Amino acid sequence: MQRSEQERLRIESLAQMRQLGIDPYPAAEFIATHSAVGLADRFEEGMKVTLAGRLMTRRIMGKASFASLQDSSGAFQLYVSRDEICEGEDKSLYNMVFKKLLDRGDFIGVEGETFRTKTGEPSVRVSKLTVLSKAIRPLPSPKTDDDGVVHDAFTDPELRYRMRYVDLVVNPDVRKTFEARSRVIQAMRDNFNAKGWLEVDTPVLQPIPGGAAAQPFITHHNALDSQLYLRIANELYLKRLIVGGFEGVYEFSRNFRNEGMDRTHNPEFTVLELYVAYKDYLWMMVEMENLLASACKAVHGKTEAELAGEMINFKPPYARVTMRDAIREHTNVDIDGLDEDELRTACKGLGMEIDDSMGKGKLIDELFGEHCERHYIQPTFIMDYPVEMSPLCKSHRDKPGYTERFELFIAGTEIANAYSELNDPIDQRERFEAQLALMQRGDDEAMFIDQDFLRALEYGMPPTSGVGIGIDRLVMMLTGQTSIQEVLLFPQMRPEVFA
RNA sequence: GACCCCCUAGCUCAGCUGGUUAGAGCAUCUCACUUUUAAUGAGAGGGUCGAGGGUUCGAGUCCCUCGGGGGUCACCA
Numbered sequence: 001m002q003r004s005e006q007e008r009l010r011i012e013s014l015a016q017m018r019q020l021g022i023d024p025y026p027a028a029e030f031i032a033t034h035s036a037v038g039l040a041d042r043f044e045e046g047m048k049v050t051l052a053g054r055l056m057t058r059r060i061m062g063k064a065s066f067a068s069l070q071d072s073s074g075a076f077q078l079y080v081s082r083d084e085i086c087e088g089e090d091k092s093l094y095n096m097v098f099k100k101l102l103d104r105g106d107f108i109g110v111e112g113e114t115f116r117t118k119t120g121e122p123s124v125r126v127s128k129l130t131v132l133s134k135a136i137r138p139l140p141s142p143k144t145d146d147d148g149v150v151h152d153a154f155t156d157p158e159l160r161y162r163m164r165y166v167d168l169v170v171n172p173d174v175r176k177t178f179e180a181r182s183r184v185i186q187a188m189r190d191n192f193n194a195k196g197w198l199e200v201d202t203p204v205l206q207p208i209p210g211g212a213a214a215q216p217f218i219t220h221h222n223a224l225d226s227q228l229y230l231r232i233a234n235e236l237y238l239k240r241l242i243v244g245g246f247e248g249v250y251e252f253s254r255n256f257r258n259e260g261m262d263r264t265h266n267p268e269f270t271v272l273e274l275y276v277a278y279k280d281y282l283w284m285m286v287e288m289e290n291l292l293a294s295a296c297k298a299v300h301g302k303t304e305a306e307l308a309g310e311m312i313n314f315k316p317p318y319a320r321v322t323m324r325d326a327i328r329e330h331t332n333v334d335i336d337g338l339d340e341d342e343l344r345t346a347c348k349g350l351g352m353e354i355d356d357s358m359g360k361g362k363l364i365d366e367l368f369g370e371h372c373e374r375h376y377i378q379p380t381f382i383m384d385y386p387v388e389m390s391p392l393c394k395s396h397r398d399k400p401g402y403t404e405r406f407e408l409f410i411a412g413t414e415i416a417n418a419y420s421e422l423n424d425p426i427d428q429r430e431r432f433e434a435q436l437a438l439m440q441r442g443d444d445e446a447m448f449i450d451q452d453f454l455r456a457l458e459y460g461m462p463p464t465s466g467v468g469i470g471i472d473r474l475v476m477m478l479t480g481q482t483s484i485q486e487v488l489l490f491p492q493m494r495p496e497v498f499a
Numbered sequence: 500g501a502c503c504c505c506c507u508a509g510c511u512c513a514g515c516u517g518g519u520u521a522g523a524g525c526a527u528c529u530c531a532c533u534u535u536u537a538a539u540g541a542g543a544g545g546g547u548c549g550a551g552g553g554u555u556c557g558a559g560u561c562c563c564u565c566g567g568g569g570g571u572c573a574c575c576a
Contacts, residue, residue, distance in 0.1 A: 005545055006509055006527055057536075064533035081533065104526080117534050140510040141526050143537040151537065152511040152525055158568045159510095170510095214575060259575045260500085269576070353573095414576060470576050494567070 010136040013101040017131065020092065020101075024134040030109040037073035043122045045115050051076060051124060052109040052132060054169065055102055065098070066123075069110065074172070077123040078110055085129055098129065105135035105169070140170050161491050174486075180299045181475045181487055185252065187298035188272060191291055197248030197276065202237035204230060204254065210450045211235030211392070214257040217267075230256035235392065235466065236453045238275045239421060242464050243456045250274040252471065263483040264413060267492050270471040279465040280420040281404045285381055288408060288416060288467065289316030292379065292474070299478045307411055307480050310377055318379040318408070323368060326382055330372045335364055335386070359438055361388025376409035391431040391447055393419035408469075410477050418467035425457035 003011070017024045032052040039049060053071035063082040068075040082094040102108065111128040140154035153171070154160065160167040160174075167174050189199065207226065209216035211233030221228050234253040241249045256268050276284075293303045296314040303315040321329075328334050333346045340360045347354050347363055352370060354363060364386050376382070383406040384396060393403040404420035422428050432449040475487040485491035 004509060004527095009527070057538095059535045059538045060532085061535065061538075062532035064535090066535045066538080068536080077536075079534075083533090117536090119534070119536080121534090121536070123534090138509050138526070142510075143525070145537050149537095154510065156506090156510090156568080158506090161568095212576085255576085257575065260573075262572095262575095263570090265575065271576075417576080468576085473576070496567085 004138075006138045007136055010103055010134070010138070013103070014134055014136070017097065017101050017134070020096065022097065022131055024131055026130070026132065030130060030132055032071070032109065035073040036069065036071050036076035039076055039114070039124075040074070040122060043114060047114040048111075049114060049124060050109060050111045051078075053107065054135075055106050055108050056104060058104065060099055063094075069108070069124075070169075072175075077117075077121050078112075078126050079115075079117065079123045080126045080129070084125065084127055093129065097131070102131070103135065103138065104141065105137075105139040107132040107135075139166060142170055157485070158493075161485055161493055162496060164489055177475075177479045177481065177486060178489060180479045181471075183298040184295045184475055184478055185272075185471065187295050188291060189252075191294060192248070192250050192274065195248060197250055197274070198246055200238070200241060200246075200249050200251050202234045202241075202251060202253070204256075206231050208448050208450045210448060210453065211237075212255075213447055215259050217256045217258045232257050233271070233468070234273055235468070236450055238273055238466065239461060239464070240453065240456045242275050242277055242421075243459055243461045247278070248274070248276045261492060263485070264473060264476075266472070266484050266488055269484070269488075272469040272471055273466065274469075275421070275464055275466040277462040277464050280463065281383070281406055281418055281465050284418045284465040284467055285318070285320070285383075285406060286316070288381075288418070288469075289318055289379075295474065296478055305478050305480065307477055308482055310411070312410060312477060313378060318381055320381045320383055320406075321376075322384045323364070323382055323386070323402075324384065326372045327364070327367050330375060331367060333367065335367070356441075359388055359441070361386050361390075365389050373409060373414070374412035377411055379408060379410045379415075381406045381408055388434075390419065391435050392422055392428075394422045394424075395427070413473055413477075414470070415473055415477065416467055416469040418465065421461070421464040421466050423457060423461040423463060425454060428457055429454055 014024050030052050031050060033050045036051065036053065039051070051069055051071065053069045056068045056070045056075060059066040065080045067078045067080060069078050080094070080098060082091055085098070086093050109130040109132050110124060110126045112124040112126040115123055115125055117123050140152070142153045143151045145151065154167065160171070192199070205219070205221070205228045207228060209229035209232045212235065214232040216229040216232050219228050219230065220226070231253070232255055234251055234255070238249050238251060251273050253271050253273055254268055255271055258267065259265065261267065293314045293316055296303050296305055299305065303313065305312050305314065324334065324336055331350060333350070335343065338346065340363070343360055343363045344354060347367060350367075350371065352366060354366065358366070368382070384399060384402045385393070385405040387395060387401055387403050390403040390405045393405045396402040396404050406418050407414050408416040422431065432447065432454070435447040436449060472484050472487050476482065476484060479487065481487055
């Protein structure tokens, strides 16, 4: 393979280290007494410490040098003096190893005593230096000037996503985003566990891709000689567990949909699904408000987050708007009482592209998606969806033709979808059959009938409220990112071709 | 899937209506330097300009095909 000049030099340094009796990839444990930030937080002069991490910038000034050591928490300054790491006549550890054979990016461990330099910078005066792992490829070398401006940043999205390991090393904000993602998920999990709800795992490989309307990935099991699908949702499995007697179950579900990719869609994505027995969608709204407020606090320490120049306020309560009112407000169309033909005429009047395969539910969905959705910047519950677009949702307790469903919109994007779950097995069977009719009419997103799920409902499911929250999108909202690729460690890319 | 834009050194980028040997900063290498922090000073090396074809006396630059990426739209969360 073709090596760059810098790579060849580093490989040569490896050999030279071995000649000096230094193992560039030692096996032994290295114990760091402190992390970089931990040491900075509890800094006193005269502490005996050890640190481990990557050697980053070096400023060599003859017989002494400054360097920064970067670990998972951040960076700390090292002071390396020739005569302090080489006590005897042999100065090769400094002159050869430190100055020549080590490079930016190599892992080292150091032992030494803390002090402040004359400019006041907390530093470690290195007395012992151990090579922990040599890097043979050079890292990109961004620099930050006195005004905080970053020069030569590693910014090419293709390289950053394909080599996330490099991105994480040189772009501290990237690491912060993924730490925030972990905190969001942890805050949610803590919240659910405190209430006694059970975290469960349900099948990713499903014989029927149910619980949502989407194109699945199809695979094949050899031993069973049967077609299987990667799940597009886990909803129907969690409801089976409610039938089984658990009162609250949740799962952070990796779902797979064989559809387009853009800045809010990745073929695999994460949804938190939560189902709680004896609750309804009104209860769930309050639950969501509190949940998102605590998730936001977990990231920002307060209930506000900035996104694309807009402050998003996660403090409860959130606005509640019915689907009918939302459409009426933004299009002057009152969907109440319109039949399918009248609705189609109204959509055409608004210049929308529609076709005959669209049923009433789909038409309303289009109306909302095209004309309303983008207006909801602050967290807003859109509630009471028409029954045609919600085949798994309970009919509204006092609005015929509507369901007890809400979606939560933030920054014009759907973040969560929740129901008072349909638990009437006869009604559910009819809804599935209506989906079948839509499918025959040409709607390729209509749901399949899951006979086992219907059988489960026939054994009796308590009244239940369930919700799905798009975790990737929520993390985007909470970290100020506008592309899903920035909140996925390894976003889907075309396979790389190696020459 | 459609349209638009991008791909030049390890990184970030210049490179005009085509014109000698393709440039800069950082990184790298050599030398100097014991309190620097975008360290500094002096010097040096490093490129099949995404790939392949074409037009031309001459292509990084114009045209075509392909590959990769980004953006917009459509489907979807």
